[in-house]
Amino acid sequence: MRVSVFTIIISLSAFTLVCLSWTSAFSDNTSESKWDELLKREPFIYTVPKVNKETSIDGVYVKKALKHGEMVPCRRCPDWLANPGIWRIYFNRGAYRIINTSTGWKSIGTYIVSKDRILLSNDPSCIDDFGLYKFLIKDRVLKFEVIDDPCAIELRGSNLSEAPWLSCYPPNEEAAITEHWPKPVGCR
Structure with a gap:
């Protein structure tokens, strides 16, 4: 043949x-296509209306979560579990979106900023819970301090405050044009 x-x-x-x-x-x-889809969505308003205005925290931030012990496979992992890998959060005019780029876990919600405080709400993982934090942005690094957040058996608070978040925005216009700046891992 x-x-x-x-x-x-x-x-x-x-x-x-x-x-x-x-x-x-x-x-x-x-995770990148999940991120793109998440950016197209708007949070559902369960409790507090979204305040659609720019705030001092607006921007994209990333952090690298370190491994704490061994990851255990699970069918329904707890929401907001600080799994190791790159985390990305985007605050924009009253809505936040967050993803773990390693696992693909994601969430969305709303926030209100007053001075150095931020109130998180309307998270589908914990629709009746509010998270109150103190935050500080210094040298393009965002840090959270939990005041009160019962969401996901307090996992949201420990996740957000566990490590500093690095800004994905360039430090100045020249760096933005030339891309000559140390862009943190996980920024796009």
């Missing part, structure tokens, strides 16, 4: 197309 070169080329082309379509079907499940 002779197989022509033409038949082999057609077969390989068909195989390649099948592989590419199969790969693209699963590529939408990446």
Whole structure:
């Protein structure tokens, strides 16, 4: 039985197309595509209305969560669990969005800022809970201090305050244009 070169080329082309379509079907499940989808969503207002105005905390921040013991596989991990990896949070005009780029876990909610305090609400993980924090932004680093946050058995508070968050915005216009600045890992 002779197989022509033409038949082999057609077969390989068909195989390649099948592989590419199969790969693209699963590529939408990446953390970056989840992030892009999250940015398109608006938080549902369970309790406190969204205040749609710029605040001092607005921006994108990242942190690297360190490994605390061994990760245990679970079917329904607790929300806001500080799994190791890169975390990204975006505060924008009263709405926040957060994702762990390693696990793909994500959430959304609203916030209100008054001086150095931030109140988080409307989180689908804990619709009746409010989180009150003191925050400080110094040298483009955001730090949270929990005042009171019962959300997800207090995991939201420990996650947000566990490590400093680095700003993804360049320090000045020149750095923004030239990209000559130490961009933190996890910024896009």
